[in-house]
Amino acid sequence: MADTLVRTERSVAGTRRGAAAPRRRGRFVPLLYVAPALVFYGLFVIAPWLHSFWISFWNWNGIGAATWAGLSNYTAVFEEPALRAALTHAFGFIVFYTVVPVILGLILAALTSAVPWRAMPVIRTIIFLPQILPLVAVGVVWKWIYGEDGPLNQVLRAIGLGSLARAWLGDFTYAFPAVGLIGTWVSTGLCFLLLLSGIGKIEPSLYEAARLDGCGRLREFWHITVPGLRKEIGVACNVTVISALAGFDVVYVMTGGGPGYSTMVPGVQVYQLVFTAGRVGTACALATVLSLITCAAMYGLNRLSRER
Structure with a gap:
């Protein structure tokens, strides 16, 4: 047994x-x-990043022999005013590329979803159109608009506000917000469509119950729409923060980082360090720091956008 x-x-x-x-x-x-x-990701993303990380510990002009630099290139990133300003401006552009577009996208999505206009497809197309335009072309057009004799200054003079006309991209005070507003104009359309699609997935019975309880439009927006768009807001923030931190084309075409370093961003700074100053190691150190900051920002945003 x-x-x-x-x-x-x-x-x-x-x-x-x-x-x-x-x-x-x-x-x-x-x-x-x-x-x-x-x-493919390992060959064309991870491997080049690791190679760049290795180069960041060397002083190299891209052609001759390299000498060991240790952490001096990373020290320069945080000590040299030009490099430190580039990182600071990257964080400043988050306001223009992320904060303002997400707020505008929320407002526009809430308004357009509540009003069944016949012209809604046209309105959506107009709002989203800047997102599909080549950024180099956008930079060229807006550089002309901001020019000293451009349409913006001509309109100001025509309505009697000629005292406000100036060379916007050559002004140390107004160059940074002038370039940042281009990011707002481009990013708002993407945020608008993402949030509008998210509103369509919110259960209509929630709004009906809120109206029966006497909630107004503003309270519905704050207590139902915004919490219901947590994931969509997270996606919009992720995409636009990456655009803000990795920006290059618009700044390079419009100002090249000037006047002085008032609009310098890490992407343009890396380009100038490699092809103008011959400081490849410092450029790789700046790129490494930027990539780590971007990863940290993405991790934080993903944690915040998770549903509780």
């Missing part, structure tokens, strides 16, 4: 091991689908 029980237990155990083996193998099946993408 004891032998029979032992054989039965062994048989059951073998059956369980046999059933568990396919399950363990099945865990690796999804990896097969993403393996090609992971290979």
